[in-house]
Amino acid sequence: MTAELIHRLHFAFTVTFHYLFPQLTMGLALLIVVLKTAALKTGGEQWDRAARFWGRIFAINFVFGVVTGIPMEFEFGTNWSKFAELSGGVIGQPLAMEGVFSFFLESAFLGLFLYGGKRLSKRMHWFSAVMVWLGSWISGFFIIVTDAWMQHPVGYNQLPNGQYEMVSFWQLLLNPWALLQYAHNMTGAVVTGSFVMAATGAFYLLDRKYEAFGKIFVKVGVIAGLISTILIIFPTGDLHGKYVARNQPAAIAAMEGLFKTETGAGVVLVGQPNEETGQIDNPIVVNDLLSFLIYGTTKAEVKGLDQIPHDQWPTALPLLYYAYHIMAGLGTYFIALMMAAAFLLWKQKIYTARWMQWLLLISFPLPYIANTAGWLTAELGRQPWLIYGLMRTSAGFSHTVSAGNGLFTLLGFMGLYLLLGILFTVLVYREISHGPLSDATAQAH
Amino acid sequence: MMGFLWFWLVAVMIVGYVVLDGFDLGVGALHLILPKSERQRQAALRSIGPVWDGNEVWLLAGGGTLYFAFPLLYASAFSGFYLPLMIVLWLLVLRGISLELRNHVDVGVWTALLDGVFCFASALLTIFFGAALANVLRGVPLAADGYFFLPLWTTWTPGTYPGILDWYTVIGGLVALVALTMHGALWLTIKTSGELEERARAIVTPLWLGLVALTLVSLFATIAVRPAMLNNYANYPVTYIVPAGVVASLAAVWFFNSKGAAVKAFVASCLYLFFMLAGACWGVYPTLLPATTGAANDITLTRAISGPHTLAVGLVWWAFGMTLALGYIVFVYSRFKGKADAEGH
Numbered sequence: 001m002t003a004e005l006i007h008r009l010h011f012a013f014t015v016t017f018h019y020l021f022p023q024l025t026m027g028l029a030l031l032i033v034v035l036k037t038a039a040l041k042t043g044g045e046q047w048d049r050a051a052r053f054w055g056r057i058f059a060i061n062f063v064f065g066v067v068t069g070i071p072m073e074f075e076f077g078t079n080w081s082k083f084a085e086l087s088g089g090v091i092g093q094p095l096a097m098e099g100v101f102s103f104f105l106e107s108a109f110l111g112l113f114l115y116g117g118k119r120l121s122k123r124m125h126w127f128s129a130v131m132v133w134l135g136s137w138i139s140g141f142f143i144i145v146t147d148a149w150m151q152h153p154v155g156y157n158q159l160p161n162g163q164y165e166m167v168s169f170w171q172l173l174l175n176p177w178a179l180l181q182y183a184h185n186m187t188g189a190v191v192t193g194s195f196v197m198a199a200t201g202a203f204y205l206l207d208r209k210y211e212a213f214g215k216i217f218v219k220v221g222v223i224a225g226l227i228s229t230i231l232i233i234f235p236t237g238d239l240h241g242k243y244v245a246r247n248q249p250a251a252i253a254a255m256e257g258l259f260k261t262e263t264g265a266g267v268v269l270v271g272q273p274n275e276e277t278g279q280i281d282n283p284i285v286v287n288d289l290l291s292f293l294i295y296g297t298t299k300a301e302v303k304g305l306d307q308i309p310h311d312q313w314p315t316a317l318p319l320l321y322y323a324y325h326i327m328a329g330l331g332t333y334f335i336a337l338m339m340a341a342a343f344l345l346w347k348q349k350i351y352t353a354r355w356m357q358w359l360l361l362i363s364f365p366l367p368y369i370a371n372t373a374g375w376l377t378a379e380l381g382r383q384p385w386l387i388y389g390l391m392r393t394s395a396g397f398s399h400t401v402s403a404g405n406g407l408f409t410l411l412g413f414m415g416l417y418l419l420l421g422i423l424f425t426v427l428v429y430r431e432i433s434h435g436p437l438s439d440a441t442a443q444a445h
Numbered sequence: 446m447m448g449f450l451w452f453w454l455v456a457v458m459i460v461g462y463v464v465l466d467g468f469d470l471g472v473g474a475l476h477l478i479l480p481k482s483e484r485q486r487q488a489a490l491r492s493i494g495p496v497w498d499g500n501e502v503w504l505l506a507g508g509g510t511l512y513f514a515f516p517l518l519y520a521s522a523f524s525g526f527y528l529p530l531m532i533v534l535w536l537l538v539l540r541g542i543s544l545e546l547r548n549h550v551d552v553g554v555w556t557a558l559l560d561g562v563f564c565f566a567s568a569l570l571t572i573f574f575g576a577a578l579a580n581v582l583r584g585v586p587l588a589a590d591g592y593f594f595l596p597l598w599t600t601w602t603p604g605t606y607p608g609i610l611d612w613y614t615v616i617g618g619l620v621a622l623v624a625l626t627m628h629g630a631l632w633l634t635i636k637t638s639g640e641l642e643e644r645a646r647a648i649v650t651p652l653w654l655g656l657v658a659l660t661l662v663s664l665f666a667t668i669a670v671r672p673a674m675l676n677n678y679a680n681y682p683v684t685y686i687v688p689a690g691v692v693a694s695l696a697a698v699w700f701f702n703s704k705g706a707a708v709k710a711f712v713a714s715c716l717y718l719f720f721m722l723a724g725a726c727w728g729v730y731p732t733l734l735p736a737t738t739g740a741a742n743d744i745t746l747t748r749a750i751s752g753p754h755t756l757a758v759g760l761v762w763w764a765f766g767m768t769l770a771l772g773y774i775v776f777v778y779s780r781f782k783g784k785a786d787a788e789g790h
Binding site for chain 1 (some may be wrong): 494495498499500501502505506507508509510512513514515516517519520521524525527528530531534535537538539541542544545546549561591592593594619751752753754755758759762763766767769770773774776777779780787
């Protein structure tokens with residue numbers, strides 16, 4: 001294994017594991033605001049208890065997000081030092097801003113939200129929840145700005161010593177790529193949050209425990225789920241996809257498995273990309289659809305991989321193709337599920353339709369898979385570039401850190417994160433089985 | 446000018462981190478020794494519960510600020526100190542998780558295990574942070590391209606090719622361990638009451654004596670390892686006020702603690718940490734990371750500083766953002782003012 005591969009795996013593994021937590025943090029933060037607002041408006045004890053219950057799960061999830069997040073900022077320097085040296089003048093900015101503008105806000109108000117229940121007025125407690133939501137969404141924004149600059153560098157200048165310097169703060173922050181990706185990503189976080197909430201509600205209904213809360217969770221989860229699963233495809237996914245197609249033709253060709261340039265290119269629903277023969281095996285294709293999705297006309301030409309020099313093809317082409325197809329396939333299923341669930345909710349049949357409760361329950365892992373696959377699509381699509389068009393991945397890793405040392409810490413992280421995964425599951429399971437009526441945990445007061 | 450300013454802004458972030466996360470690390474290091482019952486252990490944990498996560502943010506915000514103001518330093522130091530940094534990350538993970546888990550687990554055996562992990566990780570972290578600072582003061586074997594890689598240890602002696610740990614950096618680690626443990630004990634005298642408060646006040650005395658000795662040893666060791674540390678002081682004698690501040694604040698810790706003025710003693714301890722760090726920063730300025738391989742390889746301010754536009758823009762949002770952040774911090778601390786164990790949980 002080369003040092004480059006180890007450092008790539010090191011970042012990929014730690015960031016993939018990390019993002020399992022923030023997606024729920026960001027999605028749940030919004031839903032807790034919804035619950036707290038309902039509690040404040042109706043004065044209902046149920047809503048407040050529901051908010052506190054999710055606050056407890058949020059707290060567990062938040063800590064896991066924090067402790068797995070700290071390594072991410074370090075790894076720019078530890079594993080990608082050449083990249084850090086040259087890019088710090090640009091993306092060091094949003095990363096530092098994340099700490100200054102988001103983490104202080106988030107941590108301060110989370111402390112108030114979790115520990116301050118008795119010391120704060122109802123309105124102030126609600127305000128803390130809003131601030132935690134704001135903090136987590138600001139954090140997401142700065143990370144997306146960082147990634148967007150690597151995907152689509154704007155507002156920069158290269159200094160004589162090779163470093164990139166930012167020349168326009170607003171261009172960097174309002175990078176069109178960042179805005180589109182942010183909209184798409186945050187919607188994805190809400191999908192995860194609403195699926196988790198709906199599944200927990202369905203679990204209580206199926207188990208015939210805490211049924212009053214089960215109904216609240218299913219209702220809020222399904223309504224938020226319907227809105228977010230629609231938004232994730234249209235307009236956010238659609239617009240983001242079009243922008244990728246125009247700016248990273250190699251990525252879109254690889255995602256779609258389009259080996260040859262075509263007028264009226266189709267969308268491959270199923271099939272296996274074969275790099276050796278340059279075609280899709282066992283394809284099921286919808287003709288002309290890709291041209292239509294990107295350019296709005298079935299006759300448009302879409303650039304295939306044949307027009308791209310081989311040394312600029314995404315390096316993990318089949319994985320990129322599958323990641324994209326898994327994301328898109330799951331996204332389609334999400335809409336179908338949530339439309340059906342919302343229909344039953346509207347007809348007031350969802351609380352008795354056990355088949356739907358079962359579907360909601362077993363579907364909760366899927367948004368995690370879809371969000372992960374989406375990020376794999378974005379980052380593998382950027383390859384072989386670290387900063388698109390400016391710096392290759394092979395030029396960015398820490399050349400002083402040998403493959404052996406890198407593997408040592410990668411294995412360490414794998415072991416540690418396996419332990420974290422088990423602990424997280426146990427803790428959340430306990431919290432869910434104790435139910436919304438238990439205020440047993442000391443910090444929930 | 447920009448360089449001077451950002452050097453001290455980064456230093457402010459580091460001081461902020463050490464002073465704030467320092468006390469909760471110190472409370473952690475005392476966790477197995479000081480509280481004598483489950484009730485006392487919970488009281489100690491409650492004293493840091495709402496704030497430790499926010500304190501840790503200073504590390505992230507400081508790291509981010511370093512990254513964008515001095516990218517070369519960030520890249521070189523983080524990759525060169527690869528192994529100890531990864532260990533620090535693992536310890537931060539273990540510490541955060543054990544603290545969180547403890548709120549949820551009520552089985553004696555597991556609680557004891559988590560208490561052990563929390564204490565062990567906290568103590569080890571203070572040693573690593575102290576050793577890290579000592580590594581910077583001693584210097585590292587920088588190559589001409591500004592990069593290096595240090596093994597965890599070699600011959601345990603400072604030299605051209607030292608390890609992360611040698612006798613000098615171990616002293617640095619011990620200074621940090623004792624200083625932050627005392628800092629944590631002083632925090633507990635503010636935030637707890639009864640027997641725990643008394644025990645915390647009592648333990649300050651031996652820690653203080655140890656710290657006086659270690660401060661002196663580290664001073665002479667630093668001058669021995671890096672004589673150039675005195676140059677800035679010789680050139681600007683007025684800055685001897687910094688070491689004078691170290692002595693005065695140490696004396697004040699003793700004075701106020703023995704009088705039972707808990708808040709004043711804690712503030713004196715904050716000042717001690719501030720003067721120690723400021724003294725070290727001033728000693729190396731304008732070098733950021735000295736080379737053991739010859740001064741030509743030093744990473745200096747002018748060599749590592751970001752482009753002018755980045756820094757100018759950074760100044761605007763940094764000032765704005767940190768003002769906001771200080772606002773939240775003051776608000777949170779004022780909301781949780783007083784004894785943490787006196788509120789009938």
